[in-house]
Amino acid sequence: MKIHKKEAVLSILALSLGLLIYIFFRNGTYIHSLLKIRNSFGFSHLTFFGSDFIKYYLPDFLWAFLLTNALMAISNNTKKEVFIIGLIVIVLSIVWELLQLFEVVSGTFDFLDCFIYILAVITAVALTTERKRK
Numbered sequence: 410m411k412i413h414k415k416e417a418v419l420s421i422l423a424l425s426l427g428l429l430i431y432i433f434f435r436n437g438t439y440i441h442s443l444l445k446i447r448n449s450f451g452f453s454h455l456t457f458f459g460s461d462f463i464k465y466y467l468p469d470f471l472w473a474f475l476l477t478n479a480l481m482a483i484s485n486n487t488k489k490e491v492f493i494i495g496l497i498v499i500v501l502s503i504v505w506e507l508l509q510l511f512e513v514v515s516g517t518f519d520f521l522d523c524f525i526y527i528l529a530v531i532t533a534v535a536l537t538t539e540r541k542r543k
Contacts, residue, residue, distance in 0.1 A: 415540055416482035419533075423475040427468050434464045466525050473502055473529035481537050491537060495530045502526035 480494045503523055510518035 413482045413486065413537075413540075416478040416533075416537060419536070420475050420478040420482060423471040423478065427471040427475070430463060430468050430471075466521065469522050469525045470529045473498055473526040474533050476501075477530050477533035478537075481533065486537055491534055495534050498530050499527055502530075 477494060477498045480498070481491065484490045484494060503526070505514070506518050506522055506526075508514045509516035
């Protein structure tokens with residue numbers, strides 16, 4: 410089995426960025442609590458980095474992007490495989506959101522999450538397809 414390096418590296422970068430977002434910007438983490446204490450003493454902070462997009466939607470994008478790229482890193486990346494991988498990730502993402510809607514798992518159902526997942530899959534597929542063209 411051949412591992413496609415570009416997809417593997419993109420997966421690792423997406424995972425790393427997602428972890429940093431959870432550690433620094435999600436409420437309730439130790440580091441986030443430390444940053445809140447510093448802000449209460451007058452240190453400035455960038456409001457963009459505290460925005461809901463960074464906290465909630467970007468990790469969803471990175472999750473779907475990571476899963477799509479990781480699966481493509483270990484596949485042959487034929488047109489059929491790329492299509493099936495993208496479809497699987499989209500279906501899994503929508504099922505996850507529906508499980509939240511019906512309170513099977515904790516979380517909040519959001520149509521925007523579904524859009525973000527689809528956008529992430531399209532981005533990953535486009536990057537893989539572009540790499541294959543070159």
